[in-house]
Amino acid sequence: MSNKARTSPIRTGAIHFALIAYTIIALFPVFLTIVNSFKSRNAIFRSPLQLPGPESFSMIGYETVLKQGNFIGYFGNSLTVTVLSIALVLLFGAMAAFALSEYRFKGNTLMGLYLSLGIMIPIRLGTVAILQGMVATGLVNTRTALVLVYTAQGLPLAVFILSEFMRTVSDDLKNAGRIDGLSEYAIFFRLVLPLVRPAMATVAVFTMIPIWNDLWFPLILAPAEATKTVTLGSQIFIGQFVTDWNAVLSALSLAIFPVLVLYMIFSRQLIRGITSGAVK
């Protein structure tokens, strides 16, 4: 801890104060959601900031959520769609990135630009065409439709980030593999992918959050009971005139956990990737 002596306690204190303040601000809505999900309807409106006490404690929200509709099924749908989309985005994104960063071919730069165009153009602009396509292929009200759309949505950023990272992987290492007789696929999967794992984790997190939270495409492409996602499923509690706040807050609290678990898995990869010994 030799560098600790160089920073003054005031400076460290100020930094910590700023970070703690930010953490409180960021976590406050989450805290509020979870706390209020355990309170009775009256208590939510009378004193929204109070912790659940003996008389205000109520599990009514969770009971409604679990009884009404098929919430376990919604969770399953969300999880399937998110995990499959991430897997496909990472696989195809990494492969495209490897091709772009590793091989010299005509139109390489153009192809890279084309693939990252999607970062600038929101996929929702094409909703009508996507819906028409899904209707034509009979994919409406299937999870496949969502996985396809989310994969397309996640690929541009994945290709962009991963190709930048792959350029930093040592050429010597790949060449050593070639001399030892590894195929290009083996070089990609066994040498390059483990070295860009931190970048893969970053891409996974960036891809995961919007997919999990998306309401637009589930509503349009897969609104059927069997294919509803959590975000869409929670909407039944929000009415034009009456909103069942207990149920909404409970559903949201429950929806936080799967995504939190996924995030923890990826962030551990992130740290492990940084600390594992690389080439030199």
Add this chain to the structure above:
Amino acid sequence: MGSLSLRNIRKAFGAHEVLKGIDLDVTDGEFVIFVGPSGCGKSTLLRVIAGLEDATTGSIRIDGQEVATVPPAKRGIAMVFQSYALYPHLTVKDNMGLGLKQAGAPREDIERRVTKASSMLSLEPYLARRPAELSGGQRQRVAIGRAIVREPKLFLFDEPLSNLDAALRVQTRLEIAKLHRELKATMIYVTHDQVEAMTLADKIVVLSAGAIEQVGSPMELYNRPANLFVAGFIGSPQMNFIEAARLGDGGARTIGIRPEHIALSRESGEWQGKVIHVEHLGADTIVYMETEKTGLLTVRLFGEHPIAADDVVHATPDRAFLHRFDADGRAMR
């Protein structure tokens, strides 16, 4: 079991020609070093031999067999890289055995060859470790071991010592020289360090701007450089170049004299001048002086000499070691 012949190797990246027609023959068991300033194409040439780059035109024969279309793994070569390029997720043992495993060699065979190579390089205590747990010198030994295990026709070294510190560099250099004697294998070695080139090579190939300037043994290059470039590149401190006209030599354009072939005297000599700077290295004393006739002159004296800046001294070149170059920079003999 390891000869190499290159005929008219050319390599262009777009319009930029990196190799401009290389012809070279390497006989079995020779230690050949490619040396030249950075950007001269020496590493590209090595990659072309390895098959990591395709030559634009030209023929590459290893043991008389044309290999221009053969993939790197099937050329019978092994390569040691500057950045070691060990597989980070494999142990030292697996790093060394991977090439054979990919080629489908039987396990006992791999075991035997890895054991032999690791004992040669005293790597036995580290076989179960991963590259991240080794020091730089150990990693480079593993990389060399990985090459030995393949029992290749040709060893290719791409600046293998550049990432090591000075002490380790000397030690590893000795190890490579010893290895060459023991294995009697053909080795091709790329470096920009002329000390490595002079100490290791049977034959040095001096490259500049994608073309071969001269091929010869270290002493041939030192004593009889073919042109100005080689004369200036081989030898440290650099050879002094003096305009021939200033010395009254009509036939040549440039006269070259190595710093170690000039004698200094306080009383009398051919060129009188003033000392600008002196470097005392213990074994050598390097004197930089400005003379009226020659301009800046570097003189290398052996042992210690009590000379200081601003002293007036007289320099006398040893006539037997004068090099004369014509208007095109070629040596005149």
